[in-house]
Amino acid sequence: MGEVIVITSGKGGVGKTTTTANLGVALAQLGLKTCLVDADIGLRNLDVVLGLENRIVYDLVDVVEGFCRLRQALIRDKRLEGLSLLPAAQTKDKTSVTPEQMRGVTEELRAEFDYVLVDSPAGIEQGFKNAIAGADHALIVATPEVASVRDADRIIGLLEAAEIPPARLIVNRLRPGMVRKGDMMSVDDIVDILAIDLIGVVPEDEQIVVTTNRGEPAALSQGSRAGEAYRAVARRIRGEEVPFAEFGEPAGLFGRLRRMFGQA
């Protein structure tokens, strides 16, 4: 029986969908059968980030309304053995699916897959409630900004109330140079404030824009720092101990001098 993990954040635009796509790729690369579920009904996006938008026939709402079987709605990624997508409906709204129906879908999927990753919509309303309904665990995506961390805190409270085990945090779009200059909160600052376990740190990376333009998630190929970070998260999801790369903790005068002379 596979594990169902919801990827959520509260605030929009912090990288939930990019994170879901890349973790799906990275888990499949590890040989794990992975299904990505787009729970953002009405604002379907995971398909374009994955580059699978032209292959959609049926969607999540078709499945719960009984127009097709679950298997018919799944799109298999031809680039990568073991990765599938269950797309959201674009023309319906969030009330077309109930939390019970969502739980039914994830239960059916976990029988087939090692991991089921649910991409949650922004906000704390019906769409969010649907996304967490069948989840065993949650990953919270937050960027080092006041609004994002505040919303993440609210989400952590709601997940606790829903009795989903303690969520783990992915700090996304970190800019190490700004942290060193004291102009961005560090990973430690955020972990300290939210008081949850960290599972990943993804640095800001222009390659994310380029790879998303092409519909080829960064984790598919080598050579992107963000892709590398997502691969590390995937291994931690699987239970491996992977050391965290150092990102921008202030190193004091000595560290700055060393960097100046190119020794760090």
Added chain:
Amino acid sequence: MLNFFGRNQSRDVAKNRLRNVLAHDRADTSPEFMEHLREDVMRIVSEYVEVGGQGVDLHLQSVEDHVALVANIPVKQLRRRGRSGNN
């Protein structure tokens, strides 16, 4: 930490603002939290003082750059010996 121009680094400002806003958010979104805090505070305080009236007021208040837990507890009289006294 101050930067070169003597201003607070924006990282520290962000952290401080977040701590303040989250204190209020957490109290507001969980009414039981403040209720439990009030009950526990009153249990301890009544070992030392006899509380007068019903007007016990306990709330969070932003003071300049930090959050204060403010309590206003009317006192009828102090107990003679406090906790161990039991009088």
